[in-house]
Amino acid sequence: MARIVLENIKKVFNQTIVALDNISLSIEDREYVSILGTSGSGKTTLLRIIAGFESPETGKVFFDGQDVSLFPPEKRNIGFVFQDFALFPHLSVWENVAYGPKIKGLGREQVNAIGRQTLEIVGLFSRKDSFPHELSGGMKQRVGLARAMASGSKILLMDEPLGSLDARIKRTLKTELRNWVKELGLTAIHVGHSQLEAMEVSDRLVIMDKGRIIQSGPPEEIYKNPNSIFVADFISESNFLTGTIENIKNQHLTIGICPDSRLQSLHKNFKLKQKVVVSFRPEEVKIHQRLPNDPCLKGSLIKKRFLQGRLCFTVRLVNQQSITVSLAPSSHNSVCKEGEVLYMTVSPSRVLLFPYPKSGLKQALRTFL
Amino acid sequence: MLLLPFKLNILRWDGVLVKILMLGFLLIFILFPSSFVLIFLFKHSREVVGFFSESSRIFLVTEALVFSLKIALTVASVDLVFGLPFAWLLAKERLPASRLLENITSLPLALPTSALGFSAAVFWTFSKIPLSAFWFLVLVHLSFTFPFVVGILTPALKRGTGSLEQAATILGAPKLTVIRTIVLPQIKLELTTAVFFSFARSLSETGATIVALTVFGLSQATAPVLISQFSNGGEGQISYNERLLLAALISGVLILISLTLFSIVQLLVGKRSLPVFSKLVSFEAGMDSVLLKRVKNFFLFGFLVFIILIPPFFILNQVLKVQTLNIRLLMTYLFNSLLIAFSTILINLIIGTPMAYFLAHTNSRKLKRLMNFLVDIPLVVPTVALGFSLALYWRGQTLISSDLPLVILAHLTFTYPYAVRTLCDAFTGLSQEFIDAARSFGASPIMVLRSVVLPLLSPSFATAAVLVVARSLGETGATMAVSSEVITAPVYIVDLVNEYQIRQAGIASALLITLSFGVFALLRRSAFARR
Numbered sequence: 001m002a003r004i005v006l007e008n009i010k011k012v013f014n015q016t017i018v019a020l021d022n023i024s025l026s027i028e029d030r031e032y033v034s035i036l037g038t039s040g041s042g043k044t045t046l047l048r049i050i051a052g053f054e055s056p057e058t059g060k061v062f063f064d065g066q067d068v069s070l071f072p073p074e075k076r077n078i079g080f081v082f083q084d085f086a087l088f089p090h091l092s093v094w095e096n097v098a099y100g101p102k103i104k105g106l107g108r109e110q111v112n113a114i115g116r117q118t119l120e121i122v123g124l125f126s127r128k129d130s131f132p133h134e135l136s137g138g139m140k141q142r143v144g145l146a147r148a149m150a151s152g153s154k155i156l157l158m159d160e161p162l163g164s165l166d167a168r169i170k171r172t173l174k175t176e177l178r179n180w181v182k183e184l185g186l187t188a189i190h191v192g193h194s195q196l197e198a199m200e201v202s203d204r205l206v207i208m209d210k211g212r213i214i215q216s217g218p219p220e221e222i223y224k225n226p227n228s229i230f231v232a233d234f235i236s237e238s239n240f241l242t243g244t245i246e247n248i249k250n251q252h253l254t255i256g257i258c259p260d261s262r263l264q265s266l267h268k269n270f271k272l273k274q275k276v277v278v279s280f281r282p283e284e285v286k287i288h289q290r291l292p293n294d295p296c297l298k299g300s301l302i303k304k305r306f307l308q309g310r311l312c313f314t315v316r317l318v319n320q321q322s323i324t325v326s327l328a329p330s331s332h333n334s335v336c337k338e339g340e341v342l343y344m345t346v347s348p349s350r351v352l353l354f355p356y357p358k359s360g361l362k363q364a365l366r367t368f369l
Numbered sequence: 370m371l372l373l374p375f376k377l378n379i380l381r382w383d384g385v386l387v388k389i390l391m392l393g394f395l396l397i398f399i400l401f402p403s404s405f406v407l408i409f410l411f412k413h414s415r416e417v418v419g420f421f422s423e424s425s426r427i428f429l430v431t432e433a434l435v436f437s438l439k440i441a442l443t444v445a446s447v448d449l450v451f452g453l454p455f456a457w458l459l460a461k462e463r464l465p466a467s468r469l470l471e472n473i474t475s476l477p478l479a480l481p482t483s484a485l486g487f488s489a490a491v492f493w494t495f496s497k498i499p500l501s502a503f504w505f506l507v508l509v510h511l512s513f514t515f516p517f518v519v520g521i522l523t524p525a526l527k528r529g530t531g532s533l534e535q536a537a538t539i540l541g542a543p544k545l546t547v548i549r550t551i552v553l554p555q556i557k558l559e560l561t562t563a564v565f566f567s568f569a570r571s572l573s574e575t576g577a578t579i580v581a582l583t584v585f586g587l588s589q590a591t592a593p594v595l596i597s598q599f600s601n602g603g604e605g606q607i608s609y610n611e612r613l614l615l616a617a618l619i620s621g622v623l624i625l626i627s628l629t630l631f632s633i634v635q636l637l638v639g640k641r642s643l644p645v646f647s648k649l650v651s652f653e654a655g656m657d658s659v660l661l662k663r664v665k666n667f668f669l670f671g672f673l674v675f676i677i678l679i680p681p682f683f684i685l686n687q688v689l690k691v692q693t694l695n696i697r698l699l700m701t702y703l704f705n706s707l708l709i710a711f712s713t714i715l716i717n718l719i720i721g722t723p724m725a726y727f728l729a730h731t732n733s734r735k736l737k738r739l740m741n742f743l744v745d746i747p748l749v750v751p752t753v754a755l756g757f758s759l760a761l762y763w764r765g766q767t768l769i770s771s772d773l774p775l776v777i778l779a780h781l782t783f784t785y786p787y788a789v790r791t792l793c794d795a796f797t798g799l800s801q802e803f804i805d806a807a808r809s810f811g812a813s814p815i816m817v818l819r820s821v822v823l824p825l826l827s828p829s830f831a832t833a834a835v836l837v838v839a840r841s842l843g844e845t846g847a848t849m850a851v852s853s854e855v856i857t858a859p860v861y862i863v864d865l866v867n868e869y870q871i872r873q874a875g876i877a878s879a880l881l882i883t884l885s886f887g888v889f890a891l892l893r894r895s896a897f898a899r900r
Binding site: 051053072073074075076077078079080082084086087088089090099100102103104105106147151 | 532533535536537538539540541542543546550551554555647650651
């Protein structure tokens with residue numbers, strides 16, 4: 001069992017900078033949670049508080065119901081993986097992995113068994129006598145993970161564990177990482193920058209901004225139903241347009257964007273004539289070269305690019321607002337030319353609505369730049 | 370091919386000609402003179418054996434050598450025991466005024482050792498603590514070795530081992546275990562250098578030892594004191610040649626001991642670290658208590674205040690009696706000191722820079738290690754032995770006839786590693802990216818040199834200058850071993866003490882301490898202002 005509960009954690013740096021503002025979070029046994037957020041959102045500070053490297057001003061940390069808030073890091077029995085690996089340069093791979101079990105006073109046979117098992121899991125037993133400087137980045141992080149696993153802890157904390165690796169190694173390691181965590185039945189907290197990576201490996205995402213948790217939930221739920229403009233923009237590329245509710249009929253809301261451009265959505269709790277922000281993903285847009293029967297957006301194609309196997313259009317509406325459209329290449333899409341007038345529809349279930357922010361849309365989006 | 374601007378020079382900084390000049394200088398001016406006394410002894414081995422057939426002479430030499438070695442070993446051990454935790458305190462603990470504390474600890478570095486020795490001797494005499502000659506000299510030597518040890522270890526500990534410490538902590542290691550198993554292996558090079566340096570400084574200290582022994586009324590002689598007594602001939606029961614042989618033998622033994630120990634330590638440093646020793650972990654966990662930490666800090670600060678800080682400044686009130694001193698004479702000697710110090714730094718910066726650049730950028734690990742070892746030799750060879758060896762070497766040549774250039778050469782030799790080490794760190798830290806960035810913005814090579822390279826390196830040049838000047842101004846033994854004619858300010862104090870003009874020596878020491886401290890503070894300030 002390894003359940004982590006955080007209660008009202010507050011952390012202030014230099015008496016003025018609020019790094020964490022009353023954070024409460026519960027992580028279940030064997031759950032793989034990724035904490036995401038922009039730089040300075042407080043995610044690393046939160047991880048360091050769980051590890052015991054930082055103490056909160058107020059609040060408590062519980063492991064399996066036991067209050068560990070006052071425990072130093074060495075008494076918390078956790079595994080920690082660092083972005084820069086933090087392998088002891090004067091120790092061999094074997095000695096690095098065996099460090100934790102030796103410190104805990106385990107006998108030689110046990111140390112040997114644990115060292116061998118963890119190095120075999122990460123596929124580096126044959127390199128046990130190498131020194132860190134003789135290993136590649138990917139190998140170093142495998143050793144870092146083996147060392148954390150060898151500590152025998154059921155809690156694994158990872159501070160951007162894939163951050164220092166190149167894209168190809170990252171792809172392999174992230175899958176292996178999740179498999180190892182699940183095989184060993186660990187409770188894992190993964191702090192990172194990459195939303196795609198987090199969505200792929202995690203059971204749950206926790207999105208942070210300005211020291212607060214903005215949303216928490218399974219990756220798919222957060223992707224489909226972000227609870228704010230911030231989360232919608234942060235989790236994946238989105239289009240944002242301003243509009244006004246023109247009609248409400250059978251839970252179908254019609255939003256006017258500009259002359260000749262309107263969309264439908266299925267949201268509740270909005271009033272007629274209310275100013276709103278309309279959001280949808282570029283890949284949810286369908287292109288038509290003739291005016292369709294459903295409400296649609298009308299604009300002219302101003303830029304056409306080929307990006308990671310997809311066609312990427314930038315389309316400007318009549319009121320000068322621009323949207324991005326991502327399409328699977330087809331003979332129909334490929335013939336579109338720059339300057340051509342296009343009609344675009346989005347399924348009402350994929351159109352998200354947010355109340356128009358008091359500070360304006362530009363200001364709301366600027367915080368993530 | 371690091372710096373395009375440097376290619377503007379006729380001599381490219383990474384060119385073959387510069388490398389030959391650099392290595393030639395190292396051999397001819399630094400290494401060969403430092404070890405010439407060994408060749409001299411080999412050539413005169415028959416006379417040496419004949420001379421020492423008389424047992425009283427062997428006894429005189431061995432007694433002085435053993436006495437010096439015992440002092441040096443004790444000083445190095447005490448420096449390690451107190452210096453390491455103190456450096457840890459400065460580097461790792463969040464003390465409210467750690468910067469100020471660091472500066473205060475480095476104060477004795479600026480002082481000429483003979484003046485410092487005088488002040489410390491007066492302090493310990495005044496304290497009425499019954500001290501043997503051995504412990505008295507240990508306490509005096511600690512005043513100037515401790516700041517060096519802390520000065521070497523503090524930046525090493527400040528270096529980023531943070532994530533390694535966290536990694537070890539998270540794996541369950543108590544603080545002391547983390548220090549023993551992770552931090553110390555990372556700084557073992559600096560640790561051995563610091564301890565070795567303390568050993569070599571104590572083993573070679575002449576001015577402070579002569580002054581302190583005379584003031585305290587003791588007759589024991591250390592090996593460097595014997596060298597300085599015999600190196601310039603003088604009168605006595607034994608002939609001039611015999612005195613030279615005696616000085617040469619003691620110098621040779623000191624150099625051999627230092628080089629052998631240094632080589633062994635350097636070889637061992639490259640070896641693997643100690644195992645974790647699981648049984649020690651629970652003991653170390655038990656030591657990690659607040660009470661013990663407070664007791665440790667109490668002793669550390671007590672040691673700093675009473676052993677390191679008060680003794681060197683104990684006689685400062687004597688500076689008020691300056692009118693009774695022959696100021697003109699002191700100023701002449703002070704001028705000699707400054708002339709030597711500034712000539713030394715000027716030459717050192719010119720000849721040390723290519724070596725520093727080379728050490729920072731050579732790709733061969735083995736060559737780098739060998740060159741580092743060679744450059745560090747003057748650091749660990751006792752300066753008085755080095756001065757004697759150097760004088761012996763250069764007096765055999767016809768190139769240099771007067772004594773002042775010889776003294777400058779001696780100072781150049783033992784300060785060379787300071788300049789090279791500091792500049793090497795600067796070159797290592799100078800990222801090629803800065804130069805590339807400036808060039809990508811269209812800066813011409815001269816602009817890159819003026820606007821990027823020099824501003825980035827100038828603080829390091831200033832730091833090197835401060836270190837070299839401080840070390841040169843304070844040196845007594847090497848100057849005395851090279852020449853009896855060139856009198857510097859610290860040598861003047863030794864002369865006054867030898868003539869039993871204790872009061873005058875006290876005033877001169879106080880004045881010199883004040884002046885040195887002023888110059889040091891000014892240089893440090895300008896170094897930091899540039900930063």
